[in-house]
Amino acid sequence: MNMNPNQSFAAEIPKGLLPYFQEYYPESLDLEQDSNLIIQRTLEFGTWEENRWLFRLYGVDRIRAFLSRHGERFLPPTVFNYWRKLLKVKQWQSSPFPTPKGELWNP
Numbered sequence: 001m002n003m004n005p006n007q008s009f010a011a012e013i014p015k016g017l018l019p020y021f022q023e024y025y026p027e028s029l030d031l032e033q034d035s036n037l038i039i040q041r042t043l044e045f046g047t048w049e050e051n052r053w054l055f056r057l058y059g060v061d062r063i064r065a066f067l068s069r070h071g072e073r074f075l076p077p078t079v080f081n082y083w084r085k086l087l088k089v090k091q092w093q094s095s096p097f098p099t100p101k102g103e104l105w106n107p
Contacts, residue, residue, distance in 0.1 A: 024037075071083065
């Protein structure tokens with residue numbers, strides 16, 4: 001990670017992303033411990049500028065690792081497929097709970 005670990009997440013998070021963390025106190029989020037949450041919400045809801053912030057913060061290798069390990073389970077299918085194709089992620093862990101063919105993901 002490119003940041004000082006003592007730096008507060010709230011001081012760094014783009015204001016446009018704050019509504020997507022409404023069930024959390026942004027100042028209490030830890031950049032390392034909560035990285036999967038931060039990556040998931042930003043990939044799913046972030047603008048191009050907010051995603052640039054994410055890639056500067058974690059780097060492409062960390063985001064690829066998230067997609068490989070958690071992407072299929074944590075992201076809607078269209079978002080997961082977009083990012084995995086863009087970042088050339090060829091292998092990933094499938095969900096242990098398969099969705100019947102034709103059933104749409106609905107949070």
